[in-house]
Amino acid sequence: MKSSLLSVGTAAFSLAFFSQCVSGKDCVCKLNNLQRPFPMERLDSIRTGAFQCNKSITSTQLMEVDILMLGVQRRLEQLEESVSALENEDDGDLYGAVSLHIIELELAEISVLMAKLNNTISSHKQLSESTATKLQNMTEGMQELEAFDLLHVASKQRENKRLTKDLTKCQHDLQATPEPPTPQTRCPQGPLVNVTGPRTYSLTQYGTSYYYGAWGRDPKPVPGKEDMYWLVALTSSDIYANYVRHYSSLSTILVGVGPVDSTIASSNPTTNTIMGPNVVQYGGALYYGCYNTPSVCRFNISERSVTNTPLPKNTGINNKFPFGHLDGTYSYTDLDFSTDESGVWVVYATVENFGNVILSEIIESSPPSLGRTWRTSLHKRTATNTFMACGVLYATRFLDNETEEIFYSFDTETSEERYDLAIHIKKMRKNIQSLNYNPRDRMLYAYSDSYIILYDAVVCSCRN
Incomplete structure (x- = not known):
């Protein structure tokens, strides 16, 4: 009976070959991978986290605060104009009832907008903090997983994605706006x-x-x-x-x-x-x-x-x-x-x-x-x-x-x-x-x- 052990190591892999031969019988070989097993559960967890982040944050949400702030700004300007008009209507002790009612309505609108703005900012702050934590965890997780990429596939994929994105942008800039779909009087979204x-x-x-x-x-x-x-x-x-x-x-x-x-x-x-x-x-x-x-x-x-x-x-x-x-x-x-x-x-x-x-x-x-x-x-x-x-x-x-x-x-x-x-x-x-x-x-x-x-x-x- 003869046996031998051979180890092979490169930048890409590390393997161990173990062979055993018995006189008059076939040889039996065993191949062992000396690398750590790839943690697929960790990768699946990061993918799930990334999907949830993309789903929870939309462009409409990012615009909402800007639109509300613009609305508050314009309401305040209108309120200032209404107060000035009311002051001009002062004829002693009698003020214009209509102007007072307008100011009352404008104050109520400003209060509603401010409450909505505060709630939106608070919600966005919580979302931002939660998302920042998730992103940090995902970043650390991907850095750990990249240690398994001995052929630098991930870094090359990132570079390919960047080049593809740049190429797509160039093509978009050169092409005209696509024609609208074939006109339909019955639209899928309904009446x-x-x-x-x-x-x-x-x-x-x-x-x-x-x-x-x-x-x-x-x-x-x-x-x-x-x-x-x-x-x-x-x-x-x-x-x-x-x-x-x-x-x-x-x-x-x-x-x-x-x-x-x-x-x-x-x-x-x-x-x-x-x-x-x-x-x-x-x-x-x-x-x-x-x-x-x-x-x-x-x-x-x-x-x-x-x-x-x-x-x-x-x-x-x-x-x-x-x-x-x-x-x-x-x-x-x-x-x-x-x-x-x-x-x-x-x-x-x-x-x-x-x-x-x-x-x-x-x-x-x-x-x-x-x-x-x-x-x-x-x-x-x-x-x-x-x-x-x-x-x-x-x-x-x-x-x-x-x-x-x-x-x-x-x-x-x-x-x-x-x-x-x-x-x-x-x-x-x-x-x-x-x-x-x-x-x-x-x-x-x-x-x-x-x-x-x-x-x-x-x-x-x-x-x-």
């Missing part, structure tokens, strides 16, 4: 069932000078403009505007800093001037009612050029068929433009249709053109606003100074009309001059008596 908020509420950079206007985000932005917000205020008689203002982010438009103006016309009012507040931006172009003509204007923002297409004969303009309620009408709102998952739409009314709402698709081209058209039974003067979401036209009406109601819908796929929705919107000001839905973030953008307000559009997956 609108509620509107919550407001999420943000802020006076524009113009102050309270201009009561009519619109704002929002481009649902189909050009490359590099994905985070940009736009604002149009009717700066001439609450009827006309000759430029659109852009901001680099939500924060900058809320505080009113760093705007970039794109001039459409040299003066107000003149050819190509914006007429009416119901304006939208889509695919790098602004769509609006042309000055003093029943036409759709399309302003290409990058090229600074305007093209247009006429609406049907006898389409109402110049306050012939504006939005309104029992106390009055919203001036020069004869044409209303909207965006949704499938593109751009225009709402208007004609004499032949007895002032009832007509809905038309706008074909995105230069010049633009009209596509499919639907006639409804909704009289335009009975609504205060309309907007599109997922191929469905919604209309609102004035209930009182605090509440607007989405009461009507028209489904372009089935032509079904409903007058019983009863979805309430909490108003921060008395009037909403424009309202538009953005399919990218599923939010409603409202322009209300010089204030820009953001609401969440709540949908359900309950379509048949």
Whole structure:
């Protein structure tokens, strides 16, 4: 009987060979690994911790504190203005009851915001501390596991991931924004069932000078403009505007800093001037009612050029068929433009249709053109606003100074009309001059008596 022992060691492995031979019989060999066994349980624990961290922290959470702080800042500025107005109304011992009530409401709003801000900061602090501890534990664990990587596979993988990330970023910068999915009138998220908020509420950079206007985000932005917000205020008689203002982010438009103006016309009012507040931006172009003509204007923002297409004969303009309620009408709102998952739409009314709402698709081209058209039974003067979401036209009406109601819908796929929705919107000001839905973030953008307000559009997956 013979036996032998052989050890082999390199930078990558260490093995021991043990062989035993018995005379006249086969040899038996045994291979032993001299390295420590790899702790798979430790690696699984680190993977689980990393997944939980990714799940518990979102970009929305990181923005929440900034948005709340901006909201508190603007409320305090508004409160200071209200107190100044109250002081000016002092006529001895009698103060304006209305001003006092406004201040009371503003103080209550500030208290609610501060409580929410404190709770959010406290929650984020606890999350931050917990996450920091988990990250430290994961870092130490990975350093221990890296001792098993004798071929330096982990370090090479990190370098490969960094190079892949850089390559992906370069490719993204070179490629255009992907085309939106094939238009569908029935969206997987279902119909609108509620509107919550407001999420943000802020006076524009113009102050309270201009009561009519619109704002929002481009649902189909050009490359590099994905985070940009736009604002149009009717700066001439609450009827006309000759430029659109852009901001680099939500924060900058809320505080009113760093705007970039794109001039459409040299003066107000003149050819190509914006007429009416119901304006939208889509695919790098602004769509609006042309000055003093029943036409759709399309302003290409990058090229600074305007093209247009006429609406049907006898389409109402110049306050012939504006939005309104029992106390009055919203001036020069004869044409209303909207965006949704499938593109751009225009709402208007004609004499032949007895002032009832007509809905038309706008074909995105230069010049633009009209596509499919639907006639409804909704009289335009009975609504205060309309907007599109997922191929469905919604209309609102004035209930009182605090509440607007989405009461009507028209489904372009089935032509079904409903007058019983009863979805309430909490108003921060008395009037909403424009309202538009953005399919990218599923939010409603409202322009209300010089204030820009953001609401969440709540949908359900309950379509048949």
